[in-house]
Amino acid sequence: MNSRLLRWCLPFVFAALLLLGWQLLHASLPASRRFLLPDLARIFSAFRDHGPALLSATRYTALTALTGFGLAATLSVAASLLLASSSLIRVTLYPYLMALQMVPIIIIAPILILWVGPGAPSVVIVTFLISFFPLVVNTTQGLLSVERAQVDLFRMGRASRWQELLLLRAPAALPYFFTGLRISAILAPIGALTADYLVGTTTGGKSGLGITALLFSARNEIPALYATALLGCALGFALVAAVSALAWLTLHHWHDSYSASEK
Amino acid sequence: MPFPSSITPPSQIRLQAVTKRFGPTGPEVLAPLDLAIDPGEFVAILGPSGCGKSTLLRLLSGLAAPSSGQLSVNGHAPGGGDDLAYVFQDPTLLPWLNVAANVETLLRLRRMPAAERTRRRDAALALVRLSDRASAYPRQLSGGQRMRVSLARALALEPRILLLDEPFGALDEMTRDRLGEELLAIHSRQRWTALFVTHSVAEAVFLASRILILAAHPGRIAHDLPIDLPGPRSGETRLTPKYLQLVADISARLRALDPENAASAPASAPVAP
Numbered sequence: 266m267n268s269r270l271l272r273w274c275l276p277f278v279f280a281a282l283l284l285l286g287w288q289l290l291h292a293s294l295p296a297s298r299r300f301l302l303p304d305l306a307r308i309f310s311a312f313r314d315h316g317p318a319l320l321s322a323t324r325y326t327a328l329t330a331l332t333g334f335g336l337a338a339t340l341s342v343a344a345s346l347l348l349a350s351s352s353l354i355r356v357t358l359y360p361y362l363m364a365l366q367m368v369p370i371i372i373i374a375p376i377l378i379l380w381v382g383p384g385a386p387s388v389v390i391v392t393f394l395i396s397f398f399p400l401v402v403n404t405t406q407g408l409l410s411v412e413r414a415q416v417d418l419f420r421m422g423r424a425s426r427w428q429e430l431l432l433l434r435a436p437a438a439l440p441y442f443f444t445g446l447r448i449s450a451i452l453a454p455i456g457a458l459t460a461d462y463l464v465g466t467t468t469g470g471k472s473g474l475g476i477t478a479l480l481f482s483a484r485n486e487i488p489a490l491y492a493t494a495l496l497g498c499a500l501g502f503a504l505v506a507a508v509s510a511l512a513w514l515t516l517h518h519w520h521d522s523y524s525a526s527e528k
Numbered sequence: 529m530p531f532p533s534s535i536t537p538p539s540q541i542r543l544q545a546v547t548k549r550f551g552p553t554g555p556e557v558l559a560p561l562d563l564a565i566d567p568g569e570f571v572a573i574l575g576p577s578g579c580g581k582s583t584l585l586r587l588l589s590g591l592a593a594p595s596s597g598q599l600s601v602n603g604h605a606p607g608g609g610d611d612l613a614y615v616f617q618d619p620t621l622l623p624w625l626n627v628a629a630n631v632e633t634l635l636r637l638r639r640m641p642a643a644e645r646t647r648r649r650d651a652a653l654a655l656v657r658l659s660d661r662a663s664a665y666p667r668q669l670s671g672g673q674r675m676r677v678s679l680a681r682a683l684a685l686e687p688r689i690l691l692l693d694e695p696f697g698a699l700d701e702m703t704r705d706r707l708g709e710e711l712l713a714i715h716s717r718q719r720w721t722a723l724f725v726t727h728s729v730a731e732a733v734f735l736a737s738r739i740l741i742l743a744a745h746p747g748r749i750a751h752d753l754p755i756d757l758p759g760p761r762s763g764e765t766r767l768t769p770k771y772l773q774l775v776a777d778i779s780a781r782l783r784a785l786d787p788e789n790a791a792s793a794p795a796s797a798p799v800a801p
Contacts, residue, residue, distance in 0.1 A: 422637040
């Protein structure tokens with residue numbers, strides 16, 4: 266019980282130390298260089314000064330991140346079912362799947378602007394491209410990593426292909442799916458932020474944290490830049506926490522890696 | 529089980545000149561094999577690794593097809609009837625289902641109505657004395673309990689033939705002995721036909737009414753021995769001279785089949801007190 270409490274406290278203790286170190290470093294810098302590590306108080310006041318703009322940008326980035334992430338999660342299930350269904354399909358499509366992840370977003374960005382124009386649709390597409398791959402790879406792996414004896418059991422029970430998929434392969438793939446989901450949950454908000462920076466717009470107040478960061482950096486508002494970065498991190502943490510909670514709810518009663526805390 | 533008692537029941541499992549090789553040019557795993565097994569027999573199969581013990585069970589279950597020869601189970605080709613159940617070396621439980629749902633898995637595949645499913649599940653769990661663990665998950669059970677669930681899943685099919693592929697091989701000796709006794713008690717009530725593959729001579733002698741000793745390369749029946757230990761068998765049976773004599777005799781026969789030991793003199797067998 267005590268060690269559990271300690272585990273909860275440690276990240277916060279570390280945060281306190283980090284902030285203290287930051288502040289000391291800030292104070293030790295010569296006055297002309299202090300803008301590099303701004304006073305914590307100025308970062309916090311940046312939240313207040315730019316409150317409405319930061320809030321709307323955060324909302325926009327959260328929304329586009331969630332849309333791209335949700336799209337990736339949904340389509341990855343379909344893609345994984347397709348890939349798991351035959352090794353021929355796998356060897357045919359796998360290089361293209363990797364290519365999807367390997368093409369630099371910086372190169373995709375101008376093409377996307379040409380195709381669908383700047384703004385939310387482009388941001389969502391970039392987020393999707395970034396979070397799709399880990400989901401497909403993990404889920405496909407899960408659908409295929411069923412024990413031979415379990416497949417024999419189902420074959421002997423003369424299970425149909427659908428029964429084998431729904432009652433055996435799909436549940437067996439769940440832990441893998443959630444592993445992919447967690448990786449993508451980290452990537453999606455950062456992806457949406459970067460995409461906004463590259464393919465976002467400033468028109469009609471519909472811009473996200475990427476454009477906001479761009480503006481702050483152009484205006485040399487360093488504390489506000491740090492505030493923007495913190496909000497991007499917060500989005501990532503929120504999504505990862507939500508996914509982890511969902512994974513725990515789904516898996517803790519049977520999967521060992523999620524049930525350690527019960528002991 | 530409703531077998532007519534006035535007439536001799538026909539052989540339930542019949543193999544005629546069955547062979548099995550993996551791949552068209554692979555070595556023969558089973559040489560031409562002839563075998564007949566009657567309803568209610570408890571047949572233990574012993575033999576060195578590579579003798580085709582597990583292959584034999586896979587052929588009977590329909591998981592693999594013979595390369596040549598005739599094979600019939602309950603008058604059907606293997607895999608054709610609903611009256612055969614298989615217990616694997618590992619419990620092969622589905623970890624995301626609780627005990628009750630695991631026992632029902634095979635019934636669900638057959639789309640059995642829920643009421644009948646529940647009845648069979650409860651009966652099978654009672655047989656293996658796990659009724660109070662119905663809502664537990666496999667990871668909360670001991671190795672012995674998991675194997676009991678696996679057994680219950682097979683028994684819920686109400687099979688006429690039970691194929692067991694070294695089911696207790698991974699368990700400690702005490703658990704193994706106790707499960708053997710329970711299996712025998714269930715068999716004496718239900719009288720299904722059992723084919724029980726094992727590496728343990730002691731286990732084979734204790735359980736079986738007949739022991740097949742297979743030789744390897746290619747797999748063939750070297751000895752076909754009736755085991756006429758009086759029943760009902762219990763833990764005490766393991767202490768009787770007759771039992772110990774049989775274990776010694778069969779161990780010696782098994783050792784003689786092993787090419788590495790064939791030349792040397794038979795090692796001293798355990799002697800009855």
